[in-house]
Amino acid sequence: xxxxxxxxxxxxRKVPEVKVATSAMIASLAAxxxxxxxxxxxxxxxxxxxxxxxxxxxxxxxxxxxxxxxFAQENPDRFYQMGMAEQxxxxxxxxxxxxxxxxxxxxxxxxxxRRAYDFICMAxxxxxxxxxxVCGLPGLTTGYGPSHQxxxxxxxxxxxxxxxxxxxxxxxxxxxxxxxMIAHDGPVYARLLRxxxxxxxxxxxxxYRFELGRAQMIREGGDVLVVSSGIMTMxxxxxxxRLAKDGVDVxxxxxxxxxxxxxxxxxxxxxxGRLLVTAENHTVVGGLGEAVAGTLLRAGxxxxxxxxxxxxxxxxxxxxPTLHDMYGLSTEKVADQIKSWL
Amino acid sequence: xxxxxxxLPSSNPRLNVSLARRAWGIRRKALQMGEVQGQGxxxxxxxxADVLAVSYFHALTLRARDPEWEGRDRFLLSIxxxxxxxxxxxxxxxxxxxxxxxxxxxDDSRMPMSGMASYTPGMEITGGSLGxxxxxxxxxxxxxxxxxxxxxxxxxxxDGELGExxxxxxxxxxxQWQLDNLICLVDFNNQQADGPTRAALAVGAEAPxxxxxxxxxxxxxxxxxxxxxxAFDAARSHAGKGPRVIICNTLMCKGVPFLEARESNHxxxxxxxxxxxxxxxxxxxxxx
Numbered sequence: 063x064x065x066x067x068x069x070x071x072x073x074x075r076k077v078p079e080v081k082v083a084t085s086a087m088i089a090s091l092a093a094x095x096x097x098x099x100x101x102x103x104x105x106x107x108x109x110x111x112x113x114x115x116x117x118x119x120x121x122x123x124x125x126x127x128x129x130x131x132x133f134a135q136e137n138p139d140r141f142y143q144m145g146m147a148e149q150x151x152x153x154x155x156x157x158x159x160x161x162x163x164x165x166x167x168x169x170x171x172x173x174x175x176r177r178a179y180d181f182i183c184m185a186x187x188x189x190x191x192x193x194x195x196v197c198g199l200p201g202l203t204t205g206y207g208p209s210h211q212x213x214x215x216x217x218x219x220x221x222x223x224x225x226x227x228x229x230x231x232x233x234x235x236x237x238x239x240x241x242x243m244i245a246h247d248g249p250v251y252a253r254l255l256r257x258x259x260x261x262x263x264x265x266x267x268x269x270y271r272f273e274l275g276r277a278q279m280i281r282e283g284g285d286v287l288v289v290s291s292g293i294m295t296m297x298x299x300x301x302x303x304r305l306a307k308d309g310v311d312v313x314x315x316x317x318x319x320x321x322x323x324x325x326x327x328x329x330x331x332x333x334x335g336r337l338l339v340t341a342e343n344h345t346v347v348g349g350l351g352e353a354v355a356g357t358l359l360r361a362g363x364x365x366x367x368x369x370x371x372x373x374x375x376x377x378x379x380x381x382x383p384t385l386h387d388m389y390g391l392s393t394e395k396v397a398d399q400i401k402s403w404l
Numbered sequence: 405x406x407x408x409x410x411x412l413p414s415s416n417p418r419l420n421v422s423l424a425r426r427a428w429g430i431r432r433k434a435l436q437m438g439e440v441q442g443q444g445x446x447x448x449x450x451x452x453a454d455v456l457a458v459s460y461f462h463a464l465t466l467r468a469r470d471p472e473w474e475g476r477d478r479f480l481l482s483i484x485x486x487x488x489x490x491x492x493x494x495x496x497x498x499x500x501x502x503x504x505x506x507x508x509x510x511d512d513s514r515m516p517m518s519g520m521a522s523y524t525p526g527m528e529i530t531g532g533s534l535g536x537x538x539x540x541x542x543x544x545x546x547x548x549x550x551x552x553x554x555x556x557x558x559x560x561x562x563d564g565e566l567g568e569x570x571x572x573x574x575x576x577x578x579x580q581w582q583l584d585n586l587i588c589l590v591d592f593n594n595q596q597a598d599g600p601t602r603a604a605l606a607v608g609a610e611a612p613x614x615x616x617x618x619x620x621x622x623x624x625x626x627x628x629x630x631x632x633x634x635a636f637d638a639a640r641s642h643a644g645k646g647p648r649v650i651i652c653n654t655l656m657c658k659g660v661p662f663l664e665a666r667e668s669n670h671x672x673x674x675x676x677x678x679x680x681x682x683x684x685x686x687x688x689x690x691x692x
Contacts, residue, residue: 118550142546145580147573150539154577157543160528161551165543181570184533185540189521 091203091293092383094300094393096260099233103196103254104132106240107166111137114244116164120144122151128168128198129256148178155193156185164192164244171197171212171253175219186249187224193250194243200229200253201292201343202372202389207379213372216320217348219251226274227320228252229292229343229350232262235318238272246274253292262296263316277324279331283313286400287331287365290341291317291350294370294391298341301397310404320350325357332358338365339400343391346371368403370396423629424691426496427457431659432686433492437508437515439679444509444517447663447672449489451627451654452560452591456493458632459558459589463640468498471525475555478544480528482537482561483591487519490527490560499526535568537561538588542574545583545647556640560589564596567605572617578647579618586647587639588619591626593654595670614649626652660685 111117111133120142125131134141144151148169155165174182174197186193197215204210219227226246230236236255243250263270266280280295281302288298295316302312315331317324332338338358340351351369358364372389386392390399434449459479460466467473481490491508494500500514507513514524518532529540541559548555565571578586592610594601614621620642624631632652639648657663657672660682666672674682 142581144577145573147577149535149570150542150573150577153536153539153570153574154543154546156529157540157545158547158550160540160544161547163547163550180533181536181539184530185536188530 091255093258093260096262098258098260100258101129101132102233102236102259104129106237107133108136110241110244116162118158118163119166120151120155121168122146122148124169128196128254130168148173149181152178152181153185156191159191159193166194166196168196170210171200171215172210175212175215179218183222187222190224190248192247195251196254198254198256202377202385205380205382205385208376211377213345213377216344220321220348224248226250228318229320230255230318231292231295231316233259234261234263234270235272242272242274266299272318275319275322275324277315277317277327279313280316281314283311285311285336286339287313287315287336288339288341289315289317289328289354291320292343294341294343297391297393297396300393301400304397305400317350323353323357328354328357329361329363332363332365337403339368339370341370341396344371345374347374370399422691423457423461426461427453428691429496430456430492433495433505434488435679435683436505437488437491438674440506441509442676444488445485445671446488447656447669448486449492450658450660451593451656452486452489454627454629454632455589455591455652456489458629458636460493460497462633463636471499477555478528478557480537480541480559481519481531482559482565484518484532487517490519491515494526534565535570538571538574541586542577542583545586546581548585556585556587558587558589563590563592563594563601563606575617582645583647584645588649590649590651591654592651593656595656597670610651618646620644620646620648623651626654627658
């Protein structure tokens with residue numbers, strides 16, 4: 063009998079010991095010792111909208127859970143509640159873009175990538191319209207199970223021509239990516255960190271500025287090069303601190319723009335003889351890791367290559383820290399994996 | 405007539421030509437394009453020609469030589485495979501040059517077999533993946549209201565698209581946002597790829613269905629020009645705050661009886677020697 067079949071069969075069982083209290087869908091990601099910024103996306107959009115009447119916001123019943131409510135409160139006449147209708151959300155955003163507006167359309171990553179794909183593809187990307195799709199719960203950032211875990215969103219979107227893809231690490235990235243998305247004349251998919259968002263990179267690199275299309279070295283190191291995006295840059299930086307105590311010198315190259323990939327920087331850094339580890343909050347299929355691998359192979363640069371990412375399977379429900387540990391995304395597991403490869 | 409008539413060449417007078425004659429011209433040009441490729445969705449083009457004639461020569465505000473003019477009414481072709489029909493209408497309306505008929509569907513043509521925004525002047529959107537047009541029209545109508553414009557957005561869709569869930573998301577939204585600047589045209593020819601539309605997912609009573617969703621709905625004989633003119637006028641002048649739909653019951657291959665009689669005419673098969681015959685039949689009844 064499979065585990066699922068056993069679980070579905072009614073029989074008394076010993077209640078497991080409660081380890082972590084919640085698998086709530088919308089809890090902010092634990093800040094893990096960093097300062098936090100509240101709703102950086104909503105506030106950055108408000109700042110940009112002050113001087114730019116082209117900006118409008120749309121959501122499919124998830125404004126509150128994508129921090130777009132901050133924009134809606136300040137700009138009620140520029141906010142469109144489209145209802146629980148993601149196909150319409152994307153089509154209507156395309157229509158507004160046709161009329162000269164810059165629509166920010168928000169929902170969860172699973173719904174944008176799975177449910178509304180054809181509409182993003184044909185109504186937005188094929189016509190290269192400046193619709194900015196900003197989505198909550200990217201990768202494994204909820205314990206709610208596969209219905210809400212967008213473990214393959216990057217794989218789905220990477221194949222789409224014209225679409226720029228951003229996977230921010232922290233509040234600094236989220237805040238600074240907003241004006242960059244507006245300045246870019248084309249469609250963008252951005253993974254969103256919402257609620258109280260950690261301010262990570264400035265601790266390591268105070269003068270850091272997000273630049274669209276550019277990977278940046280956040281930490282230098284001679285033994286290992288981690289190429290990471292999104293929250294995995296935070297985990298890589300934290301793991302690097304731990305590994306330093308064991309005498310392992312880890313460099314972290316933060317690559318928040320997944321597409322177009324900064325091949326030049328990646329190739330330059332990959333050619334320095336270090337173990338290369340990619341780290342992504344995404345299935346190992348079709349995301350940052352395979353994008354980097356393809357870049358390396360095409361250029362004939364072949365360092366020892368390892369991938370940290372989610373397994374190619376539907377993930378379990380549970381508390382996020384438990385799941386990150388289980389699937390190898392926690393700081394401890396990142397450090398362990400790197401060590402095991404040395 | 406609301407067309408802008410300034411700066412039009414005298415060789416293509418837009419006034420004093422009957423709508424019936426325009427519809428005839430659209431049918432003729434569609435058949436000519438079909439002949440170029442030896443195939444095409446000419447059944448739909450012949451069926452929808454009257455709707456397009458009334459759209460382009462009675463209802464729409466446009467400037468033929470300035471297809472991006474801000475003041476134009478937007479006309480979206482949700483059904484990309486009807487491109488052959490819209491090209492014929494755009495040529496008839498002098499938006500496209502007539503001598504490009506011979507390039508239809510060829511390499512480097514501005515008239516690919518499925519309609520795409522980046523190829524063709526006057527083609528507002530990339531259609532073809534069905535059920536997209538009405539949602540985009542909702543966004544355009546919202547955008548025009550934001551800008552304070554009084555233009556209409558027309559979305560031409562097919563009965564088959566009534567089967568797409570996204571159509572009904574847009575139907576509800578247009579009512580929610582009171583889009584009185586949105587006019588949806590449904591070409592109801594009851595033919596989709598595998599057979600009759602009504603045998604698939606669109607079972608009868610279409611106008612009451614739209615009315616129940618809050619639309620001002622009219623159902624007309626889509627091959628009756630007088631009825632179409634009345635319906636377009638009523639749709640535009642309707643005092644209500646909601647969106648408007650005209651369900652146009654049309655006959656596939658209208659105007660060429662031997663094609664009308666073909667049992668399966670979604671992608672109507674026309675033999676090489678039949679194109680000339682079809683054009684001859686059409687030419688026997690040139691309207692005044």
